[in-house]
Amino acid sequence: MTQLLTPGDRSRRPAAAAEAAGPLVQTLPPGEVFAALDTSPRGLAATDAVARRDRCGPNELPRARRRRVWRQLAAQFRDLFAIVLLVASAITFLIYALQQPRDVGTFRLAVAILGVVVLNASIGFAQEYSAERTAQSLQAMVPHTCRVLRDGERQEMPARELVPGDVVVLEAGDAVSADCRLVEAHEASVNNAALTGESDAVGRSGDPVAAGPLLEARNCVFMGTDVIAGSAKAVVFATGAATEFGRIFRLAAAAPRQKTPLQLQVASMARRVAGAALAIGAVLFAVRVPAGQPFVATFVFALGVMVALVPEGLPATLSVSLAIGVRRMARRHALVKKLLAVEALGSTTVVCTDKTGTLTQAEMTVTRVWAGGESHAVSGVGYAPVGEVSDRLSVRELLRVAGLCGNARLLPPPSDAGRYPHSGRGGWRVLGDTTEGALLVAAAKAGLDLAAEEAAAPRVGEHPFDSVRKLMSTVHGAPDGDTYCAYVKGAPQELLARCTGIDWKGERRPLTEELRAEVVATNDELASRGLRVLAAARRPVTGPGCTQDEAESGLTLLGLIGMLDPPRPEVSDAVDACRNAGIRIVMVTGDHPLTAEAVARRVGIVRQTAPTVVTGTRLDALDDNALDGVLAEPTELLLCRVSPEHKMRVVTAFQRRGEVVAVTGDGANDAPALKHADIGVAMGASGTDVAREAAVMVLLDDSFASIAAAVRLGRSVYQNIRKFLIYLFSHNIAELVPILAATFAGFPLVPITAVQILAIDLGSDVLPALALGAEPPEPDVMDRPPRSRRERLFSATVLGRTLFLGGIQALGVCVVFFWHIHASGIPYSHFTEDNAVYREAITMVQAGIVVSQFFNALAVRTDRQSVFRIGLLSNPWLLAAGCFGIGLMAAISYLPVLQTVFHTAPLAAADWAVLTAFGVLLLAAEETRKWWLRRHRPVRPVGRKGGER
Structure with missing residues (x-):
C-alpha cells in the first residue's frame, strides 16, 4: 500500500510532496485511489479520522503572525499628524533649551504637545487592537462547512475537521476545503481563479489522466476554489498548509491594509485644515511681532496655536x-466584511432581493399535490414528517419519483437536543436543497420509505440541476439490472415542453392539447396561491450512460407539487421602513410570476393592482435603452424566471442610472451580481461559500429585516461622523476667534494660551467625539431620502452648522473675556501675564469653551429632532466624557499645581453660572434652529406609491 502523505510531510517539503503525490493520485483509476490514500468508498471510520487529525493537525492555513504589541504601538507614531506634532514638540524643547533665561511656559507647551501625541497614539492603538480581536470573533460566526462520508454516513462538519483520506461530497456552490482527487463527477466544473487567475469554469472528471503538473490535472480539485456546476465525490489527499493553496499562502507576503475612500476623504480634509492652521499661525506671528511682542515668545505661541488647531485625533475617531x-451590525445579524460597506449602506437606493429564505422562512412545505386530474391536500408544516396526504395511492408514484430525484437528506433531531433548548438544534432539518427536503417530507407523509425505494431502484447516473434548463434528472436501475428509468423534476413550463404523455390514474395517455392546457391552468392556479410548483416525470432509458437529451425528452408527466415557504413575520415592517427611507425594493427570483407576486403582496413589496412583471424571456428581448425605460417606470417591479446573467444585467442597468444597489444572493450563480453590486449581501445560514466570499455583507439569519436594520445603522454611522466633525471644528472656531479679536483690538496678551488649547484637546475634545461616534440612530433616520453618492462629507450644510455653533461659542467666550477685562478698569497697556484679572479672564475663556462644548455635544446629537425627544440620558458615554472635561477644567482652575502649569486662577460660582448660561443659550439657539427646520422644511415621507423614490 502506498504510504499516506501527511500535511506535516508536505509542509516540510512542499515541492517534493507535489511531485510525489501528484502523479500518484491523478494517474490512478478511481477504484485504486481509495487504497492509495488508505480509505474506502464509505469514508473513514470515526476513530481513524480522529487519529489522523491528531497526526496531521486541523485543516486550516497558518494564521498571519500578528505584530508584537510594541510594534503596533510604535506604528501609531508614524502617522503624518503624529510626526508633525513630534517635530513641533522637538522644536519647542529646543527653544526652551536655548532660551536665556529659560521660560518654564515653553517647557510646559512642549510637554503638552507630546501629551497630545501620546493620547492619540494610545487611542489609535486601542482601536486597532480591538478591531483585530473583533474581526477574529466575527469571522468565527460564519464557519465553513463541508459534507463528508464517515462510516458510510453523510455528515456535515466544519471544514477544519477534514483529514487526508476523507471522502467529501461536492455540489454547485460549494467551496473546496482541501486538495482532493475526484472519484465521481457529474458534469462538474470549478473556478480555479484563486490559484491560476483564470476565471472561466473548468470541467472536472473522475477518470485518470497522464502524469504532469498537479494543477493541470482535470481529476483534482484544490482548496480555495469553487464548484460552479454539477456534483462530485472526491477523496482528500492534502489539507491545511500542505495544499497547493497553502503553498501559495506561504509564499505570498501580507498585503498592506488599504484605507477606504471615506478615510481618505477625511484624511485629505484634515490635511487641508492642518494647512489652514499653519497659515493662521503664520498670520498671528506676522501680526504680533511688528506690534512689539518678543520674537521667541511669539514664535512659541504661534507654534502652539498651529499644533492645537491640527485635527490630530480625526482619523482615529473615524x-x-x-x-x-460593524459591531452594532453584527449584533443585528449582519456581518460586515469591509468598513467601507458600513458607510455605503447609508446611501443605498435600490435593493434587489431574493424571495426564498430572505423574505420567507426557507422551510418549504408541500401543501397540495395534483395527479391524474385531482388535487390532494397535504397536512403538516415544516420539516417534521408529521401529517398526511389525502388518497396516498393516487400520488404515491409522483412523490416517489420526486423524492428519489434529489440529493437532500432529512435529518432527525439530535439526541442532545433537549440539552440545548435555545440552540436551534432541536428540530428536524434538511441537509441540502430545501425544496428537495420538502419533497422528502411529503413522501414520508405519504407512507413512502425512500431508503427502501432507493435500494430497490439504485441511482446509476445523474444530470444535475442548472439555472438554464431548470431541470434535474437521475437514472435508476431495476433489481434485474436490465432496465433503467430516468426520473426528472423541475419547473413545470420547462418539463411540460419535454413531455409527450401523462400518467392519468395509473395509465399512460398521450398529452393532448386539452390535457396540456389543463396542466397549465392547474399550475397557474397553484402559483396564484403563492405556491412554488414543481413537476415530476419519468421515462425508460437505454442504460446508465444515457445522455441528458435522452433522459429529459419523451417524458411521461406524473403530476404537479405545490409547496409554500411562509413569509418571515418581521419582513413586512422592514419593507415599510425601506419604503419610508426612499429605497426601492425589487424582487428578483427564479420562481413563477404568480408565486412571486403572491409573496410580494404578503410582505408589502407589491401594493398596486397591476405591478410590472418582467420575465427572463422578456429581458432577453429588451436592449439596454428599453431596459432603462422599464427600470425608470414609477411602478412596483418584479423580475421572475430570471437567470444569474439577467440579475447581473439588471444590477448594471440600475447603476447606469446612478442608483446605489444592494443585492442579495445565496447561490454560486449569484456571485457575479454580488461582486458587481455596490453592496453584495449573502445569506449566512443557507448561502453557499461562494456567495459569502463574493459579498461584503453576510446576513447571519438570512432575513430581509437585517438588511433594513443594517441600512439604518449605516445611515447612523455617516451621520455620527458628521456630528463629531461639527463638534471638533466648531470649538476650533471658539479657540481661534478670541485670539484674532485680541490681536486686532490691540490687547497685548492672548485670551487663551497654547497650553490651555492643548488641554482642551486632551480633556474635552477626543473623548466626547468618540462618544458621538457611538450615538444611537436618530428616530427619523429612516424617514429621510438616501444620501447622494456625490455628496461630500464636509458639505455646505456641515460647514454652515459648524459656523453657526462655533460662532455662538466664539461670541460667548469673547464677551466673557473682554467683559472681565473692562470690568477691572485697567487699561490694556497695563496688563501683564501675572496680573490676577488677566489670569481670571483667560481661565474663563478656557472654561467657557469647555462648558459650551458640553452643551454643543448635546446639541449636535440630532440633525433635526429635538435632543429632548431622544432623551438627554440616552448616550451615557457622552455625558461621562463631558463631565470628565468639566471636572478637568475645575481641577485646572482650583488646584495650585495645575494653576502654575496653565497660568490660571480660581473661578467664582458666579463665573460658572455665567458660563453655564452661555452654554444653555447655545443649546437653545440650536434647538430653535431645529424647530424652524421642522416647521418650515418638514421631512415628508420619501416612499411614493409603488415604492420608488
Whole structure:
C-alpha cells in the first residue's frame, strides 16, 4: 500500500510532496485511489479520522503572525499628524533649551504637545487592537462547512475537521476545503481563479489522466476554489498548509491594509485644515511681532496655536466610529466584511432581493399535490414528517419519483437536543436543497420509505440541476439490472415542453392539447396561491450512460407539487421602513410570476393592482435603452424566471442610472451580481461559500429585516461622523476667534494660551467625539431620502452648522473675556501675564469653551429632532466624557499645581453660572434652529406609491 502523505510531510517539503503525490493520485483509476490514500468508498471510520487529525493537525492555513504589541504601538507614531506634532514638540524643547533665561511656559507647551501625541497614539492603538480581536470573533460566526462520508454516513462538519483520506461530497456552490482527487463527477466544473487567475469554469472528471503538473490535472480539485456546476465525490489527499493553496499562502507576503475612500476623504480634509492652521499661525506671528511682542515668545505661541488647531485625533475617531458600526451590525445579524460597506449602506437606493429564505422562512412545505386530474391536500408544516396526504395511492408514484430525484437528506433531531433548548438544534432539518427536503417530507407523509425505494431502484447516473434548463434528472436501475428509468423534476413550463404523455390514474395517455392546457391552468392556479410548483416525470432509458437529451425528452408527466415557504413575520415592517427611507425594493427570483407576486403582496413589496412583471424571456428581448425605460417606470417591479446573467444585467442597468444597489444572493450563480453590486449581501445560514466570499455583507439569519436594520445603522454611522466633525471644528472656531479679536483690538496678551488649547484637546475634545461616534440612530433616520453618492462629507450644510455653533461659542467666550477685562478698569497697556484679572479672564475663556462644548455635544446629537425627544440620558458615554472635561477644567482652575502649569486662577460660582448660561443659550439657539427646520422644511415621507423614490 502506498504510504499516506501527511500535511506535516508536505509542509516540510512542499515541492517534493507535489511531485510525489501528484502523479500518484491523478494517474490512478478511481477504484485504486481509495487504497492509495488508505480509505474506502464509505469514508473513514470515526476513530481513524480522529487519529489522523491528531497526526496531521486541523485543516486550516497558518494564521498571519500578528505584530508584537510594541510594534503596533510604535506604528501609531508614524502617522503624518503624529510626526508633525513630534517635530513641533522637538522644536519647542529646543527653544526652551536655548532660551536665556529659560521660560518654564515653553517647557510646559512642549510637554503638552507630546501629551497630545501620546493620547492619540494610545487611542489609535486601542482601536486597532480591538478591531483585530473583533474581526477574529466575527469571522468565527460564519464557519465553513463541508459534507463528508464517515462510516458510510453523510455528515456535515466544519471544514477544519477534514483529514487526508476523507471522502467529501461536492455540489454547485460549494467551496473546496482541501486538495482532493475526484472519484465521481457529474458534469462538474470549478473556478480555479484563486490559484491560476483564470476565471472561466473548468470541467472536472473522475477518470485518470497522464502524469504532469498537479494543477493541470482535470481529476483534482484544490482548496480555495469553487464548484460552479454539477456534483462530485472526491477523496482528500492534502489539507491545511500542505495544499497547493497553502503553498501559495506561504509564499505570498501580507498585503498592506488599504484605507477606504471615506478615510481618505477625511484624511485629505484634515490635511487641508492642518494647512489652514499653519497659515493662521503664520498670520498671528506676522501680526504680533511688528506690534512689539518678543520674537521667541511669539514664535512659541504661534507654534502652539498651529499644533492645537491640527485635527490630530480625526482619523482615529473615524476608525472607531466605523468599528462601532460593524459591531452594532453584527449584533443585528449582519456581518460586515469591509468598513467601507458600513458607510455605503447609508446611501443605498435600490435593493434587489431574493424571495426564498430572505423574505420567507426557507422551510418549504408541500401543501397540495395534483395527479391524474385531482388535487390532494397535504397536512403538516415544516420539516417534521408529521401529517398526511389525502388518497396516498393516487400520488404515491409522483412523490416517489420526486423524492428519489434529489440529493437532500432529512435529518432527525439530535439526541442532545433537549440539552440545548435555545440552540436551534432541536428540530428536524434538511441537509441540502430545501425544496428537495420538502419533497422528502411529503413522501414520508405519504407512507413512502425512500431508503427502501432507493435500494430497490439504485441511482446509476445523474444530470444535475442548472439555472438554464431548470431541470434535474437521475437514472435508476431495476433489481434485474436490465432496465433503467430516468426520473426528472423541475419547473413545470420547462418539463411540460419535454413531455409527450401523462400518467392519468395509473395509465399512460398521450398529452393532448386539452390535457396540456389543463396542466397549465392547474399550475397557474397553484402559483396564484403563492405556491412554488414543481413537476415530476419519468421515462425508460437505454442504460446508465444515457445522455441528458435522452433522459429529459419523451417524458411521461406524473403530476404537479405545490409547496409554500411562509413569509418571515418581521419582513413586512422592514419593507415599510425601506419604503419610508426612499429605497426601492425589487424582487428578483427564479420562481413563477404568480408565486412571486403572491409573496410580494404578503410582505408589502407589491401594493398596486397591476405591478410590472418582467420575465427572463422578456429581458432577453429588451436592449439596454428599453431596459432603462422599464427600470425608470414609477411602478412596483418584479423580475421572475430570471437567470444569474439577467440579475447581473439588471444590477448594471440600475447603476447606469446612478442608483446605489444592494443585492442579495445565496447561490454560486449569484456571485457575479454580488461582486458587481455596490453592496453584495449573502445569506449566512443557507448561502453557499461562494456567495459569502463574493459579498461584503453576510446576513447571519438570512432575513430581509437585517438588511433594513443594517441600512439604518449605516445611515447612523455617516451621520455620527458628521456630528463629531461639527463638534471638533466648531470649538476650533471658539479657540481661534478670541485670539484674532485680541490681536486686532490691540490687547497685548492672548485670551487663551497654547497650553490651555492643548488641554482642551486632551480633556474635552477626543473623548466626547468618540462618544458621538457611538450615538444611537436618530428616530427619523429612516424617514429621510438616501444620501447622494456625490455628496461630500464636509458639505455646505456641515460647514454652515459648524459656523453657526462655533460662532455662538466664539461670541460667548469673547464677551466673557473682554467683559472681565473692562470690568477691572485697567487699561490694556497695563496688563501683564501675572496680573490676577488677566489670569481670571483667560481661565474663563478656557472654561467657557469647555462648558459650551458640553452643551454643543448635546446639541449636535440630532440633525433635526429635538435632543429632548431622544432623551438627554440616552448616550451615557457622552455625558461621562463631558463631565470628565468639566471636572478637568475645575481641577485646572482650583488646584495650585495645575494653576502654575496653565497660568490660571480660581473661578467664582458666579463665573460658572455665567458660563453655564452661555452654554444653555447655545443649546437653545440650536434647538430653535431645529424647530424652524421642522416647521418650515418638514421631512415628508420619501416612499411614493409603488415604492420608488
